[in-house]
Amino acid sequence: GAHAVGLHEWLSRRAARVPRQPALSCDGTRWSYAELQQRIERMSAVLAEGGVTSGDRVGYLGFNDPMFVVAMFAASRLGAIFVPLNFRLSGPELAYVVGDAGIHTLVTGEEHIAVIDSVRDKLACARFIHRGGGSAGWEAADALMAQPLAAPPAVPASADDVAVIMYTSGTTGHPKGAMLTHGNFWANNLNEMLLWDMVSTDVTLNFAPMFHVGGLLCGSLSTLMAGGHLVLQRGFEVAAVMQAVAEHRVTVTFGVPAMLLFISQHPDFAQADLSSLRLVAVGGAPMPEPLLRLYAARGVPVHQGYGMTETASMITFLNPDRATDKLGSCGTPPLLTEIRIIDATGEAITEPGTAGEVCVRGANVMAGYWNQPQATAATFTRDGWFRSGDVGYRDAEGFLYICDRLKDMVISGGENIYPAEVESVLYDHPDIAEVAVIGAPDERWGERVVAVVAPKAGKSLTLEALQAFAETRLARYKLPRELRIVEALPRNPTGKVLKARLREQNRA
Ligand code: ATP
Numbered sequence: 001g002a003h004a005v006g007l008h009e010w011l012s013r014r015a016a017r018v019p020r021q022p023a024l025s026c027d028g029t030r031w032s033y034a035e036l037q038q039r040i041e042r043m044s045a046v047l048a049e050g051g052v053t054s055g056d057r058v059g060y061l062g063f064n065d066p067m068f069v070v071a072m073f074a075a076s077r078l079g080a081i082f083v084p085l086n087f088r089l090s091g092p093e094l095a096y097v098v099g100d101a102g103i104h105t106l107v108t109g110e111e112h113i114a115v116i117d118s119v120r121d122k123l124a125c126a127r128f129i130h131r132g133g134g135s136a137g138w139e140a141a142d143a144l145m146a147q148p149l150a151a152p153p154a155v156p157a158s159a160d161d162v163a164v165i166m167y168t169s170g171t172t173g174h175p176k177g178a179m180l181t182h183g184n185f186w187a188n189n190l191n192e193m194l195l196w197d198m199v200s201t202d203v204t205l206n207f208a209p210m211f212h213v214g215g216l217l218c219g220s221l222s223t224l225m226a227g228g229h230l231v232l233q234r235g236f237e238v239a240a241v242m243q244a245v246a247e248h249r250v251t252v253t254f255g256v257p258a259m260l261l262f263i264s265q266h267p268d269f270a271q272a273d274l275s276s277l278r279l280v281a282v283g284g285a286p287m288p289e290p291l292l293r294l295y296a297a298r299g300v301p302v303h304q305g306y307g308m309t310e311t312a313s314m315i316t317f318l319n320p321d322r323a324t325d326k327l328g329s330c331g332t333p334p335l336l337t338e339i340r341i342i343d344a345t346g347e348a349i350t351e352p353g354t355a356g357e358v359c360v361r362g363a364n365v366m367a368g369y370w371n372q373p374q375a376t377a378a379t380f381t382r383d384g385w386f387r388s389g390d391v392g393y394r395d396a397e398g399f400l401y402i403c404d405r406l407k408d409m410v411i412s413g414g415e416n417i418y419p420a421e422v423e424s425v426l427y428d429h430p431d432i433a434e435v436a437v438i439g440a441p442d443e444r445w446g447e448r449v450v451a452v453v454a455p456k457a458g459k460s461l462t463l464e465a466l467q468a469f470a471e472t473r474l475a476r477y478k479l480p481r482e483l484r485i486v487e488a489l490p491r492n493p494t495g496k497v498l499k500a501r502l503r504e505q506n507r508a
Helices: 007-017 033-049 068-075 089-100 110-117 140-147 181-197 213-218 220-226 238-248 257-264 289-298 373-379 419-426 465-469 500-508
Strands: 022-026 029-031 057-061 080-083 101-107 127-130 162-165 175-182 204-208 229-233 251-256 279-282 301-307 312-315 337-342 357-360 386-394 402-403 408-412 415-417 431-442 446-455 482-485
Touching: 007 033, 007 068, 007 181, 007 220, 022 068, 022 446, 029 033, 033 068, 057 068, 057 110, 068 080, 068 229, 080 089, 080 402, 089 101, 089 110, 089 162, 101 110, 110 127, 162 181, 162 213, 162 415, 175 181, 181 213, 181 220, 181 301, 181 312, 204 220, 213 220, 213 301, 213 312, 220 229, 229 238, 229 301, 238 257, 251 257, 257 279, 257 289, 257 482, 289 301, 312 337, 337 386, 386 446, 402 419, 408 431, 415 419, 419 431, 419 446, 419 465, 431 500, 446 500, 465 482
Parallel strands: 022 229, 057 080, 057 101, 080 162, 101 127, 204 229, 204 251, 251 279, 279 301, 446 482
Antiparallel strands: 022 029, 162 175, 301 312, 337 357, 357 386, 386 402, 408 415, 431 446
């Protein structure tokens, strides 16, 4: 097997080459590559002293923070598996994930001690470490790292060794842990470097939560591999994003559509200095076209990508040179990844324009779900393609268009309706701030289209007005039959609309 593909291996080599180059900044912290590497080695000594060895799981619960990065590479150095945890989960939800992953040592930011303590008696972890000082039953990372411990030798990693278990948000039942290998990260880094031209002068801003693929992978790790400067923001705050771009002369960043929507609606957007940005990747959810046009008009280079947890992120990306003529497409696969569209019987669809389930193959596809052989088997086709659960089609030139998720698709009177298409039209309405389209059970049609709308401040809307607005651009069967007005849409921590919750609320 190939060696030296491990996260900690390429990072330590990078640190040896450019020790003085800035590696990581967050709030007041600014570390060079040598300083980052030194912390990683100290933390690996701390973890090893507490009994962490090869194959053990090390959890991290907290906002984006240098300690997240340190804990991940330190665990990797010991051959251990890093498990980033979603800080929005409740105590019992966290207890489920911590138990499922069998976490040995749990590291948290101070903010999250209380939620862990609320379920402490249900957790079988050997050790609890937090960033700050003094709290009963917890050890302080700073004090531990100040000890004169010698770092154990780095454990070599093979491409197939699991590096990270990343839990899906669990919109259907319990969250599942996607096993992402060192080879998966290596492949995604190469995919990004070869498509995005990542170089050592890049400054990448990361404001998406790192327990999620968007935050961990879209630009962040490839920046460190390339020797660039990674700037972390603890959370997503619109004004702070624009400030950071100007202050650090940020060249690359990633956001989900909701984040780009909120940035564009901020009063400072028109004046902000965004001139340093050479690439803003957007993905994680369907991107409404009006929003793409708005950024294009402002001169900010926003390019759509398509990816997911199970594929260690990138599946396709739209190159800047095709941004205008392929607006709305999420592009073509990067160099190490292939896609195929299949019909309901599993046959490959080759005609352009015909929609089916998107399948993925490549070195970036996960090893499977942790402890879930059945779920793993169900998500791979017999010939080894990963089934994305998304519906899409390719045009004659092979450019992929994602229609929507299979499970969000509305079937009305036998016709398939993709909510993302209807949303894209409604986003052009001047009085709409946010909109989500869902299906509701309907006696006559099976399902009917429901628009859940948050109007702009001081505006009101009626169903008839919405239908009149949309009817010139949408077939009649796609028009909303019901309107629900809300103040804001429910979203997950990465900003995705929680459609399952909207459907439940609509039934209630
Ligand atoms: P879960 O799978 O548990 O519901 P999740 O939505 O957070 O969780 P992710 O892996 O974060 O899972 O997201 C992947 C999904 O996001 C894709 O399967 C797809 O539905 C959607 N997605 C990502 N990029 C795009 C895009 N460019 N256009 C449309 N949809 C996208």
